[in-house]
Amino acid sequence: KAGVTQTPRYLIKTRGQQVTLSCSPISGHRSVSWYQQTPGQGLQFLFEYFSETQRNKGNFPGRFSGRQFSNSRSEMNVSTLELGDSALYLCASSLEASEQFFGPGTRLTVL
Protein backbone atom coordinates (compact mmCIF):
# COMPACT_ATOMS: atom_id res chain seq x y z
CA LYS A 1 0.00 0.00 0.00
CA ALA A 2 1.23 3.49 -0.73
CA GLY A 3 1.88 5.62 2.33
CA VAL A 4 0.50 9.02 3.21
CA THR A 5 1.57 11.67 0.74
CA GLN A 6 1.63 15.43 1.11
CA THR A 7 2.03 18.18 -1.43
CA PRO A 8 3.84 20.41 -1.80
CA ARG A 9 6.85 19.37 0.24
CA TYR A 10 8.24 22.88 0.54
CA LEU A 11 6.56 26.25 0.32
CA ILE A 12 7.72 29.83 0.76
CA LYS A 13 5.13 32.55 1.25
CA THR A 14 5.08 36.13 2.48
CA ARG A 15 3.10 37.57 5.35
CA GLY A 16 -0.54 38.21 4.55
CA GLN A 17 -0.76 35.56 1.83
CA GLN A 18 -2.75 32.38 2.11
CA VAL A 19 -1.69 28.80 1.50
CA THR A 20 -3.35 25.45 0.81
CA LEU A 21 -1.69 22.16 1.69
CA SER A 22 -2.83 18.77 0.50
CA CYS A 23 -2.79 15.31 2.06
CA SER A 24 -3.62 11.97 0.46
CA PRO A 25 -4.25 9.26 3.04
CA ILE A 26 -3.51 5.57 2.84
CA SER A 27 -6.15 3.83 0.77
CA GLY A 28 -9.08 2.83 2.98
CA HIS A 29 -8.27 5.29 5.75
CA ARG A 30 -11.15 7.67 6.39
CA SER A 31 -9.61 9.70 9.20
CA VAL A 32 -7.11 12.46 8.43
CA SER A 33 -5.54 14.56 11.16
CA TRP A 34 -3.31 17.60 10.80
CA TYR A 35 -0.47 18.65 13.11
CA GLN A 36 1.86 21.63 13.27
CA GLN A 37 5.45 20.96 14.30
CA THR A 38 7.75 23.76 15.44
CA PRO A 39 10.95 23.74 17.53
CA GLY A 40 9.31 25.87 20.20
CA GLN A 41 5.84 24.34 20.47
CA GLY A 42 6.52 20.78 19.40
CA LEU A 43 3.76 18.77 17.75
CA GLN A 44 0.35 20.38 18.08
CA PHE A 45 -2.98 19.02 16.89
CA LEU A 46 -4.82 21.23 14.41
CA PHE A 47 -7.92 19.24 13.45
CA GLU A 48 -9.23 15.86 12.38
CA TYR A 49 -11.57 15.00 9.54
CA PHE A 50 -13.56 11.82 9.23
CA SER A 51 -15.98 11.10 6.38
CA GLU A 52 -15.83 14.72 5.22
CA THR A 53 -16.72 16.10 8.66
CA GLN A 54 -14.47 17.86 11.13
CA ARG A 55 -14.57 15.64 14.18
CA ASN A 56 -11.99 17.28 16.46
CA LYS A 57 -10.38 20.68 16.57
CA GLY A 58 -7.28 21.97 18.35
CA ASN A 59 -6.60 25.42 19.77
CA PHE A 60 -5.65 27.31 16.64
CA PRO A 61 -7.17 30.55 15.35
CA GLY A 62 -9.83 30.57 12.68
CA ARG A 63 -7.20 31.40 10.05
CA PHE A 64 -6.49 27.67 10.04
CA SER A 65 -9.17 25.65 8.30
CA GLY A 66 -9.50 22.37 6.51
CA ARG A 67 -11.75 20.12 4.55
CA GLN A 68 -11.99 16.56 3.40
CA PHE A 69 -13.24 15.24 0.11
CA SER A 70 -15.31 12.14 -0.62
CA ASN A 71 -12.13 10.20 -1.54
CA SER A 72 -10.73 11.05 1.95
CA ARG A 73 -8.09 13.41 0.58
CA SER A 74 -7.79 16.45 2.80
CA GLU A 75 -6.64 20.01 2.45
CA MET A 76 -5.77 22.58 5.03
CA ASN A 77 -5.75 26.29 4.42
CA VAL A 78 -4.02 29.07 6.33
CA SER A 79 -5.14 32.59 5.54
CA THR A 80 -3.40 35.87 6.32
CA LEU A 81 -0.08 34.17 7.02
CA GLU A 82 2.04 35.32 9.93
CA LEU A 83 5.75 34.76 10.55
CA GLY A 84 4.84 32.41 13.40
CA ASP A 85 3.05 30.08 10.99
CA SER A 86 6.42 28.89 9.69
CA ALA A 87 6.45 25.21 10.58
CA LEU A 88 6.37 21.66 9.37
CA TYR A 89 2.75 20.67 8.74
CA LEU A 90 2.15 16.96 9.09
CA CYS A 91 -0.93 15.03 8.23
CA ALA A 92 -1.70 11.54 9.49
CA SER A 93 -4.24 9.01 8.37
CA SER A 94 -5.77 6.10 10.21
CA LEU A 95 -8.54 3.63 10.38
CA GLU A 96 -11.00 4.24 13.17
CA ALA A 97 -9.40 4.12 16.64
CA SER A 98 -6.02 2.84 15.52
CA GLU A 99 -2.45 3.80 14.68
CA GLN A 100 -1.91 7.08 12.88
CA PHE A 101 0.47 7.01 9.92
CA PHE A 102 2.22 10.27 9.20
CA GLY A 103 3.05 11.82 5.87
CA PRO A 104 6.44 13.42 5.12
CA GLY A 105 5.12 16.89 5.89
CA THR A 106 5.04 20.24 4.15
CA ARG A 107 7.71 22.69 5.25
CA LEU A 108 6.14 26.17 5.18
CA THR A 109 8.34 29.23 5.47
CA VAL A 110 6.70 32.62 5.89
CA LEU A 111 8.87 35.64 5.07
Added chain:
Amino acid sequence: GENVEQHPSTLSVQEGDSAVIKCTYSDSASNYFPWYKQELGKRPQLIIDIRSNVGEKKDQRIAVTLNKTAKHFSLHITETQPEDSAVYFCAASPILYGNKLVFGAGTILRVKS
Protein backbone atom coordinates in the same frame (compact mmCIF):
# COMPACT_ATOMS: atom_id res chain seq x y z
CA GLY B 1 -7.59 20.41 27.99
CA GLU B 2 -5.29 17.43 27.81
CA ASN B 3 -1.64 18.03 28.66
CA VAL B 4 1.24 15.58 28.34
CA GLU B 5 4.55 16.15 30.10
CA GLN B 6 7.63 14.24 28.96
CA HIS B 7 10.99 13.78 30.69
CA PRO B 8 13.87 14.00 30.19
CA SER B 9 14.22 16.42 27.31
CA THR B 10 17.61 14.94 26.39
CA LEU B 11 19.13 11.59 27.25
CA SER B 12 22.61 10.30 26.47
CA VAL B 13 23.43 6.64 27.00
CA GLN B 14 26.28 4.34 26.13
CA GLU B 15 25.62 1.73 23.48
CA GLY B 16 24.22 -1.38 25.14
CA ASP B 17 22.74 0.48 28.10
CA SER B 18 19.02 0.94 28.70
CA ALA B 19 17.06 4.15 28.18
CA VAL B 20 13.86 5.16 29.94
CA ILE B 21 11.58 8.04 28.97
CA LYS B 22 8.62 8.99 31.15
CA CYS B 23 5.35 10.77 30.41
CA THR B 24 2.47 12.03 32.49
CA TYR B 25 -0.97 12.90 31.11
CA SER B 26 -3.76 14.96 32.61
CA ASP B 27 -6.99 13.82 30.96
CA SER B 28 -8.37 10.70 32.61
CA ALA B 29 -10.44 10.09 29.45
CA SER B 30 -7.24 9.24 27.54
CA ASN B 31 -7.10 5.57 26.70
CA TYR B 32 -4.56 5.21 23.92
CA PHE B 33 -0.84 5.94 24.35
CA PRO B 34 1.49 5.70 21.35
CA TRP B 35 5.20 6.36 21.15
CA TYR B 36 6.73 7.83 18.00
CA LYS B 37 10.33 7.99 16.85
CA GLN B 38 11.38 10.83 14.58
CA GLU B 39 14.76 10.85 12.91
CA LEU B 40 16.18 14.11 11.60
CA GLY B 41 14.27 15.31 8.55
CA LYS B 42 11.88 12.36 8.61
CA ARG B 43 8.28 11.77 9.57
CA PRO B 44 7.28 10.44 13.02
CA GLN B 45 6.93 6.67 13.01
CA LEU B 46 5.07 4.59 15.56
CA ILE B 47 7.35 2.27 17.50
CA ILE B 48 4.92 0.92 20.10
CA ASP B 49 1.54 1.75 21.59
CA ILE B 50 -0.58 0.68 24.53
CA ARG B 51 -4.24 0.91 25.40
CA SER B 52 -5.65 1.63 28.82
CA ASN B 53 -6.80 -1.92 29.46
CA VAL B 54 -3.20 -3.17 29.32
CA GLY B 55 -0.45 -2.47 31.86
CA GLU B 56 2.59 -3.45 29.83
CA LYS B 57 3.51 -4.29 26.25
CA LYS B 58 6.80 -5.46 24.82
CA ASP B 59 8.21 -5.69 21.31
CA GLN B 60 11.76 -7.03 21.16
CA ARG B 61 14.00 -4.35 22.75
CA ILE B 62 11.17 -1.90 23.34
CA ALA B 63 8.57 -1.96 26.11
CA VAL B 64 5.93 0.42 27.36
CA THR B 65 4.32 0.44 30.80
CA LEU B 66 1.16 2.25 31.83
CA ASN B 67 -0.05 3.21 35.29
CA LYS B 68 -3.58 4.55 34.82
CA THR B 69 -4.04 5.41 38.46
CA ALA B 70 -0.99 7.67 38.48
CA LYS B 71 -1.51 8.73 34.84
CA HIS B 72 2.05 7.76 33.99
CA PHE B 73 3.43 5.80 31.06
CA SER B 74 7.03 5.02 30.18
CA LEU B 75 9.12 3.81 27.27
CA HIS B 76 11.94 1.39 27.94
CA ILE B 77 14.61 0.62 25.35
CA THR B 78 17.10 -2.08 26.23
CA GLU B 79 20.46 -2.85 24.62
CA THR B 80 20.50 0.53 22.89
CA GLN B 81 22.19 0.85 19.52
CA PRO B 82 23.45 3.94 17.64
CA GLU B 83 20.48 3.68 15.26
CA ASP B 84 18.17 4.27 18.24
CA SER B 85 19.42 7.88 18.28
CA ALA B 86 16.42 10.08 17.42
CA VAL B 87 13.70 12.20 18.99
CA TYR B 88 11.03 10.21 20.81
CA PHE B 89 7.54 11.54 21.40
CA CYS B 90 4.90 10.17 23.70
CA ALA B 91 1.26 10.98 23.09
CA ALA B 92 -2.14 10.47 24.63
CA SER B 93 -5.50 10.27 22.97
CA PRO B 94 -9.08 9.99 24.14
CA ILE B 95 -9.49 7.73 21.14
CA LEU B 96 -13.15 6.96 21.65
CA TYR B 97 -13.74 10.54 20.61
CA GLY B 98 -11.69 10.49 17.41
CA ASN B 99 -8.05 10.44 16.47
CA LYS B 100 -6.65 13.46 18.26
CA LEU B 101 -3.13 12.97 19.64
CA VAL B 102 -1.72 15.25 22.33
CA PHE B 103 2.06 15.00 22.23
CA GLY B 104 4.74 15.40 24.84
CA ALA B 105 7.58 17.83 24.08
CA GLY B 106 9.92 15.09 22.94
CA THR B 107 13.14 13.49 24.17
CA ILE B 108 16.38 13.64 22.19
CA LEU B 109 18.07 10.28 22.68
CA ARG B 110 21.77 10.00 21.85
CA VAL B 111 23.38 6.59 21.91
CA LYS B 112 27.16 6.83 22.08
CA SER B 113 29.22 4.06 20.59
